[in-house]
Amino acid sequence: MPASSRALSWALALALGLSLAACSKDEAEPDAAAGPAPATAQPAGPSAEEVAAMEAAEAAEAALAGLSVEELRSRGSQALREQRLYAPAGDNAMEYYLTLREKSEKPDASAESALIDLMPYAIIAAEQAIGREDFVEAERLRALVERTDAQTPALPRIKDSIAKGRAGVVERAEQEAQRAAQREREAELAAQRAADEAAAAAAAAAAAAAQPQPAQPATPAPTQPAQPATPAPTQPAAPTPAPVQPAQPDRASSSNPVAVRAPQPSYPRAAYRSGVSGEVTVEISIAASGEVTNVSITRSQPRGTFDREVLNTVRNWRFEPMDGPATITRTFTFRP
Known part of the structure; x- marks a missing residue:
């Protein structure tokens, strides 16, 4: 397959994976009483990392296409000796032997034997990349496995795992956005309650100050020495509203641990x-x-x-x- 066709196939595969992730969860109807639903994370096409990976793949394929059959065979053997089995991209035994297969007029026995031995390692590496949510690397390895043997039983499982993994990342992003929106709403409500309490206290104080003080009746002059005046009782200070406690951050429930x-x-x-x-x-x-x-x-x-x-x-x-x-x-x- 020409390098441009392989790059196009890879791009289509990435777009399909992102579409599956976006459609994996139905959108809930917003509740009119609860206000507008919080914004959720929606995929907007390939990420910058995926675009860079596609461009690097195109450049690597172009470089490999420029090598002769003997150069490909020699570099493939050297990559095997140095344990560069399926990585780094563009400089590994699988890509050298796959390009050698495509450029050779008849099958090369040593290259075919090496590809058969290397494919299980690429499958395991793809599953490990999915486990750590490195879907760019997982997609690259999936493409190598498909080029080696498009009928291998592991290929549908890898494709399905990549799609489900991407959907899981999108779902977690949506849940985090919803939790952040909930925390923001709770903080706004707490601030509004504090403002209402402060306004009510100020209004009560102003009303008390506006009330007229009753006049004291005149008393006749005493015939005996005046007693020292007793100090007026002090009025207790008006209680200040209790400070609003900040909302506690969400913690994962022990009944539903969330893996990081x-x-x-x-x-x-x-x-x-x-x-x-x-x-x-x-x-x-x-x-x-x-x-x-x-x-x-x-x-x-x-x-x-x-x-x-x-x-x-x-x-x-x-x-x-x-x-x-x-x-x-x-x-x-x-x-x-």
Whole structure:
């Protein structure tokens, strides 16, 4: 496929992913009594990072297209030796061998064998990029996998995960915008209540000052020495309104922890090459601070094959601070 066609396909794929993310959640009808709905984060086409990635991909493809078959074969072998399997973009073994495939009149046995060995690594790297929400890198790796074998069973799963991941980012942005709008409304109401109380206190003081003082009746002169005058009782000061307490910031509920870092476990190389699939279910204990305090396996099939990767990964998960500790259950599915 020419470089311009591949770049166009990538751009269309990015646009499709953003459209799926935007349509993943129906808009709620605004409540007339509650006032206008807060503004939500809406995708406005490819981001600057995605545009830069597309431009870099076009430049890399143009540079690779200018290399001869022998140069591509030599650079591919060197990239393999230096463990540049699928990254960085434009200078890795997969892209050299894919370009070699496209430029060769007949299949190159060494390049085809290398691509077969490299594709599982690219699939795992794409899933890890999705886990850390690096969708630009995930999309680049997905394109490499599709160029290598458009019929691989993992490809639909990667595409679906990218679309769902983008939709999740948009949904979280909308929720945060709604929470910020709610906090702003509460602050405005508190300020208005304080102003109303201050105005009421001022009006009461002005009304009291405007009342005429009653005249004191005259008293006859005393026939005995006058007693010293007693001081007038002091009036207690008017109570000042209590200060309005600022609204407390929202905290995640212990019944619904919100993850801030939750990478997915890697597929063990031996299990992937052997075609072994399975599932691992874990129980995760989370402190109020958001740190994972304990991870225990409740079910593993086949036992011991994927346990280590799941435990090592989940122990490093982090969640938003909560109002108390929480325990959740997660199931990880491994399919080659």
